[in-house]
Amino acid sequence: MDWTLEVVLLPVSDIDRAVAFYRDQVGFHLDHDTTNEHMHVVQLTPPGSGCSIVIGDLPSQTEMAPGSMRGLQLVVSDAQAARQHLVDHGVEASEITVFDERDGGTFFGFADPDGNTWAVQQLKVRADKPLIPLDARGRFGE
Template sequence: MDWKIELIFVPVSDVDRAKDFYTSIGFHADIDVTPSPGLRFVQLTPPGSACSIAIGTGLGSQVPPGTLDVIQVVVADADAALAGLRAAGVAAEGVDELDWGRFVTFADPDGNRWAVQQLTPYA
């Protein structure tokens, strides 16, 4: 049986600001619904990804906004990713050369941190 990670909740303090940020760096806004008062669900997907993120209000998250430091995505070219993030006005850091990959890091407006990894062949 396959187990697929398809959705990660990202805690944010301002849903509209976060949605604007993520769409500005290329995420696709898949869903933005308010099915009842106090409940808003927004799903965004990075380009080429099978896994999306969810932001919103009333989702029952126990994680305070800005505290995630565990999200990692993989790209073909870390230099291009860095250039794209900076072109979108994001204060991205990198490229950090490590034995297991080349990394770019950035944070969303709340401070949730992302690692963008270009895989490198193992020696």
Template sequence: MNWTLEVVSVPVSDVDRAKAFYADQLGFVVDHDTKGSAGMRFVQLTPRGSGCSVVLSNRPVGMEPGSLKGVQLVVNDVKAARAELASRGVDVSEVMVHAREGQRPMREGDDLNNVGICYFDDPDGNSWAIQQITARD
């Protein structure tokens, strides 16, 4: 039996602001924008090349805006991904490396496979990481 992760709920305070951030600044594809009863709204977006989407909601059950932490996007070139986000106005950290001595800034010549990572927050403070994986053991 396959177990696939298809959707991650992202709690936001302003759906329009969040939709603009995820679509325009991150480049996620808008799958649908649905308005429900009593002001409830869901916007589903999918990162390019991903089998998992995010759903932005102003009324997620049991989650406050900004409470999502630790979700990771995986790319094959973290430096290029970081540069793309920075060019789109995202406040993204420098590329860091998980090394034996702990996390440190990337140095010239570092092999970033599995250990290169950078971070950003959405407008509500939901925290994301971007990890480079070019080969899996």
């Protein structure tokens, strides 16, 4: 039996600002933005990921303080290109650090407007062997 991690709740203070940051600056796909008289819930997914972030105003989504999530990790095949994308879209990103010359030893980081932090790890192998094969993607027309 598979147990897949598919959603992480991300605590933010301003839902619309967070959507603009993750969609327009970082480049996550907007899966849905649902508002009614009971809630405002948004799901965004990094390209190629099987796990999404969810932000909103339901009680389970407001238990953590905005900005309290630390060290969520993204993986890219090219750290330099990923960092440049963020910088070009107005995101402050740390310099790239190589902890180990082997694949997987290169990182940089960034934070969202609330202070939730992200580590970005380079795995060059993902260029040839994506975690989710291209032909298995379909949710976003990729």
